[in-house]
Amino acid sequence: MKILVGSDLGYQVNGPATLILNVQPAETPRQRILRETLTITPEGTRTEHWTVPATGNRYLRVHAQAGTSLHIHHEAEVELDAHVADPGEVTQLAPAELPPEVLPHLWPSRFCESDRLERLALREFCDAPPGHARVTAVCNWVHDRITYLRGASSPTTTATDTLLSGAGVCRDFAHLSVALCRALGIPTRFVSAHAPGLVPPDFHAVFEAFLGGKWWLFDATRQASPDVLVRIGQGRDAAEAAFAEIHGAATPTTMSIRAEVLEGPDVGRGLRTTQAVADVAEAP
Amino acid sequence: MKILVGSDLGYQVNGPATLILNVQPAETPRQRILRETLTITPEGTRTEHWTVPATGNRYLRVHAQAGTSLHIHHEAEVELDAHVADPGEVTQLAPAELPPEVLPHLWPSRFCESDRLERLALREFCDAPPGHARVTAVCNWVHDRITYLRGASSPTTTATDTLLSGAGVCRDFAHLSVALCRALGIPTRFVSAHAPGLVPPDFHAVFEAFLGGKWWLFDATRQASPDVLVRIGQGRDAAEAAFAEIHGAATPTTMSIRAEVLEGPDVGRGLRTTQAVADVAEAP
Amino acid sequence: MKILVGSDLGYQVNGPATLILNVQPAETPRQRILRETLTITPEGTRTEHWTVPATGNRYLRVHAQAGTSLHIHHEAEVELDAHVADPGEVTQLAPAELPPEVLPHLWPSRFCESDRLERLALREFCDAPPGHARVTAVCNWVHDRITYLRGASSPTTTATDTLLSGAGVCRDFAHLSVALCRALGIPTRFVSAHAPGLVPPDFHAVFEAFLGGKWWLFDATRQASPDVLVRIGQGRDAAEAAFAEIHGAATPTTMSIRAEVLEGPDVGRGLRTTQAVADVAEAP
Amino acid sequence: MKILVGSDLGYQVNGPATLILNVQPAETPRQRILRETLTITPEGTRTEHWTVPATGNRYLRVHAQAGTSLHIHHEAEVELDAHVADPGEVTQLAPAELPPEVLPHLWPSRFCESDRLERLALREFCDAPPGHARVTAVCNWVHDRITYLRGASSPTTTATDTLLSGAGVCRDFAHLSVALCRALGIPTRFVSAHAPGLVPPDFHAVFEAFLGGKWWLFDATRQASPDVLVRIGQGRDAAEAAFAEIHGAATPTTMSIRAEVLEGPDVGRGLRTTQAVADVAEAP
CATH class of the missing domain: 3.10.620.30 (C8orf32 fold)
Known part of the structure; x- marks a missing residue:
């Protein structure tokens, strides 16, 4: 199953600020990232990336400059192979x-x-x-x-x-x-x-x-x-x-999220059972 | 129905202390006090009594003297005529x-x-x-x-x-x-x-x-x-x-309570219904 | 000192609702009500008034009708004679x-x-x-x-x-x-x-x-x-x-308050001391 | 500096119980364990040991048997070399x-x-x-x-x-x-x-x-x-x-702890400064 996910996050930065974001999908044996784009404006904003081995969480630290309008655009195509059991x-x-x-x-x-x-x-x-x-x-x-x-x-x-x-x-x-x-x-x-x-x-x-x-x-x-x-x-x-931790003078201004199944089952409301569901995804 | 109730409260008083006690039964149209004894030792301890009209609560303020062992003995015989309805x-x-x-x-x-x-x-x-x-x-x-x-x-x-x-x-x-x-x-x-x-x-x-x-x-x-x-x-x-409010350096030492039906139905555990009970006492 | 006070409160009433309002000034030996207007629309709305002796609080119970736009207008001129001490x-x-x-x-x-x-x-x-x-x-x-x-x-x-x-x-x-x-x-x-x-x-x-x-x-x-x-x-x-207790399906829509000194000292910010003030009003 | 530490923990086990204990000192570059004894009675009690790499915490899982009186005796001699700075x-x-x-x-x-x-x-x-x-x-x-x-x-x-x-x-x-x-x-x-x-x-x-x-x-x-x-x-x-997590029907009965400086400075109350102290131990 292929899924397109994305997020657009905007912040007004009024003073020195550090943001720690966890918005990129984890990579696991059953969740493959086929392609991924991450764009941060203004250009030249200093960033760091790391993945925590114990959890697979992917972090992005953004060193935002005072007086800017910060924008983080992320998009990824992900292949999912959920493990389902009785x-x-x-x-x-x-x-x-x-x-x-x-x-x-x-x-x-x-x-x-x-x-x-x-x-x-x-x-x-x-x-x-x-x-x-x-x-x-x-x-x-x-x-x-x-x-x-x-x-x-x-x-x-x-x-x-x-x-x-x-x-x-x-x-x-x-x-x-x-x-x-x-x-x-x-x-x-x-x-x-x-x-x-x-x-x-x-x-x-x-x-x-x-x-x-x-x-x-x-x-x-x-x-x-x-x-x-x-x-x-x-x-x-x-x-x-947390999706975002803000240290310093940054204020969220806009947020827009998307998630669409590109190939795979329809996920209309009808598909969700009225019991909490038994489908299962294996963790890293 | 006649019920005998009583309480014995002891306090060690290590400094100036004021106690405000509400241990005497209220007097209501359906709860009559037939006889009542209240003894406070040491003798000569200054006390005040009052009843709050809105609630019928009877208060006793005890001005305890430092270095004494305060004891309040109360006993009363009460006639109850609970109002019971369907x-x-x-x-x-x-x-x-x-x-x-x-x-x-x-x-x-x-x-x-x-x-x-x-x-x-x-x-x-x-x-x-x-x-x-x-x-x-x-x-x-x-x-x-x-x-x-x-x-x-x-x-x-x-x-x-x-x-x-x-x-x-x-x-x-x-x-x-x-x-x-x-x-x-x-x-x-x-x-x-x-x-x-x-x-x-x-x-x-x-x-x-x-x-x-x-x-x-x-x-x-x-x-x-x-x-x-x-x-x-x-x-x-x-x-x-509250039964007792303590202001100052008094510490409870002993407490003994009694309540017995003198005339009236047996109140063994069997009498209590397993539903919250519908018997009813009228308030003042 | 004469003070003009007033409040306009609006509610949208979508179902049967009872409001209990306490917006009218108390009458005390040192706070006299010189004149007072209370207007409730729609006309014909059933109301009750009472004053609690122990507190002097004046209550208004409004039995609002479903489907109406309820409006309470209150205005009063009050004479104050605060007791001030050292x-x-x-x-x-x-x-x-x-x-x-x-x-x-x-x-x-x-x-x-x-x-x-x-x-x-x-x-x-x-x-x-x-x-x-x-x-x-x-x-x-x-x-x-x-x-x-x-x-x-x-x-x-x-x-x-x-x-x-x-x-x-x-x-x-x-x-x-x-x-x-x-x-x-x-x-x-x-x-x-x-x-x-x-x-x-x-x-x-x-x-x-x-x-x-x-x-x-x-x-x-x-x-x-x-x-x-x-x-x-x-x-x-x-x-x-509370100024207003709402029981039932009424939702506040508008609120506007006024309070002006008609005769007496200027109450610009300068008059307030930076210490909590020692002027004193006697309670009922 | 050499320090002797020890703990004796007793539990009454009334049903199947699992205890997870963290009472053994961590091993770090600046905290060396010179000798260590761990005795669990009754003999034959099943246990597991592990150390968490990220923290150095040493855990002991004890599978206690119903109807026993469990006792854990631990003692260790530790050499400390605290890093002290200005x-x-x-x-x-x-x-x-x-x-x-x-x-x-x-x-x-x-x-x-x-x-x-x-x-x-x-x-x-x-x-x-x-x-x-x-x-x-x-x-x-x-x-x-x-x-x-x-x-x-x-x-x-x-x-x-x-x-x-x-x-x-x-x-x-x-x-x-x-x-x-x-x-x-x-x-x-x-x-x-x-x-x-x-x-x-x-x-x-x-x-x-x-x-x-x-x-x-x-x-x-x-x-x-x-x-x-x-x-x-x-x-x-x-x-x-936590020193001890108890899952199941075990109840603590006794606890006795010891910690003595064998070689090193006197740690009488006088040694503690009235400021929170600046001496420093390096973490793993």
Whole structure:
């Protein structure tokens, strides 16, 4: 499957500023970048690039000059080969069996206070069968209790805030799901992505759970099809997988995102199941 | 019905201290005090008494002297005549119909952040029939989700803390129930009480909802029978109905509480229904 | 001193709605209403009026009809005779000396979590002389640490939120000051008011501290002169002194406020001292 | 300098349980382990060991058997060669200059909500000279405002909780300092350690700031001398550097810690400066 993704980000720079962007898709065995363009204006703006080995996250540090209008244009054609499996065969590992490198994904994080939700999570999900079905139960629970509402949350909103307020955006759905899964002893991580079919087009946030030796994708908002998500970044929550960190006097002015399936299945709303979906992308 | 209630409170006073106690039963048309003893040692300790007309709360201010061991012994025999009605006939008033003096009981308060729970409350309880049944649904919801656990909360624990932690004591059950009812537009207040049959004996906290022109008692812990509760104080939450406020250098040392039915029904655990109970005591 | 105050409030009513408004000035021995107009359109809208004896707050309940555009126009001419005293003579009472009816203003409330700030308040203010000077020290501390910034807070923002975020509006300045004073054992209450000279014109929020037997006005924002404030409502915090409570499907559309000194001192910015001011209005 | 460190941890295991312990000192170029003993009873208990390359943290996973009394005895002799420099020469790097691998230590984390404290931190510390002096100013600020008090905090207490409550233990001092430094753009991490001279002996928590290309140690509690700290683990906060994570039915029963300087300077209280100390240990 081929997917075209792109982003145009504009900033007004009123003083010295450093931006750290994570907007380029990760390269993984199942996500190949066929071609990619990155254009930064004004010309001559100093930049640095690096990839974090442990996560595959690709960062761009932009040293913006005061008094400029900064513009970052990115476009890439990506070939996806999602690994799909039968949810019934995706089992859950006990803490005793988890590989050491996965254990940090059981820890609470800034926006996912799993340590405060253990009793609630056990009570709500003890009857769901362990494995993929239990994470799907978490997604369904979150989907049924949280209203998707732009403006309902802020950059400091956490999973427990969202549980109480009952409303949020994709980031909040992911945080609450992640927190509940960790409270159940299931390693989970936050994933930022391009999602074809999103209305209106925007960056998307979903999450992955480590089950049976692999990381499996879930989207509690039910707005995207996991098998066509183009992975950008990952981290334990949005604090570790931000699209853009701004240090200094730069202010966002414009943002425009695109994600289109060039070859592959139609991703109209009909394709998304009303259950959190079992299609699966293997992590790096 | 005749009930004997009593409390023995001891304090070590290491410096000048003022205590404000609300441990004596309220006098209401349906709660008569037959006899009452209040003894404070050391003799000569200066005290003041007053009753707040709006609530019937009886306060005792004790001016404790540094270097003493303060002891307050209270005992009273109370005649109760609880008003009992058919829950099905206890209906809910719209905000447009509520008497003005009841409206403050719709406001959020220190420990009952109803303003943060509106969406959640509407989603969880919109299907329960309005009136006594809806408040009972709130009690059942709280009872099913919160574990009664001594030490699970602190004096600053609020209703939202309890919702997240999933554990608490009688005060926390009352706060969460009150907050959910207010979020549903039902005026509610916190009530401190003596409760015969409590194991171990202790002060108890329940709540009242204003329905159909009266205040009706509810106990989400299901540990007490509303028809044998001896009301002590009321307020919008525990901040407004504390048994004891200490200003200065006094430290609690001992506390012993008693509440026994002298004449009337047996209040063994069997008598408490597994639904939040519909027996009803009229408020002052 | 004569002051003209007024408010125009518009609401779009899409379904049955009840509004409870507290926009009319209180009548107190030192605040006389010379003339007053209240016009509600559409004509024939059902309303009720009442005054709460304990606070003097004047409420208006409006039973709005679905499908209407509701408009409330209020205007009043008020004569003020603020009681002014020498701050140095305004002393602080110990909890042992406070009149019983004032004690509830020591309790924490929804937006003023004084119970969480005791240690901080004692540490910061133990060196300030008790009495008016200590409350002025609280105002100065708040003024120096909180940036006045529209949009920095929301209706659920509390005193501790404001202390952490370092920004807020008049309501937040009042809440934080109130919380710190209560943590110091000084009874305080929230006051909503008309404030001539406010830029842009708006409802204002200040607070009062009970010192030496009277309630004294303070404004930690330093935007208003206490001696020309026209008191509207009072309560332990904004939850108890809201301008407007909306129950049902009404949405605010327009709001316009006015407050002008007709006879009396100029209230240009120069008149406000840079210390929290010692002018004083006696409470009802 | 030679230091002897040790810990004895006991657990009652009532059901299947997995413990993940991080109690063994890290091996770094400046911290050599001369000899080490680790004894786990009952004999035959299955264990695994691993070291995380990015942090040097050494983990021990213990697969405890139900019905046993688990005991972990650890002892090590460590040679320390702390790198000490003149604080005045330790400068601060701008976000534009920080090495990429350090940037995650600017992000907020579970217990260090630096994103909520930016305005407060800038206001309080803008006058302190950047570099080591600014971090020392943070330590002094925390030391002056937080009372060291056992029992004042719980495992879910965060930096903002501690700022408000004004009391905590070593972990809370470290969290608040870390959060304030990150809000100032200074990368910081949490460090668990053995600290000779601690009264009573216990595990200790301090923090490191990345300044001028190195990580420098700070202890806002002023209870330990940074130059004799034996580093155990590091992470962005205590969620990432816990001594023990328990999964399953194990309950701590006993804990005893020791840390003694065998060869080297006396670490009596007199040695600790009243400023946060400038002695420095190089990180791995």
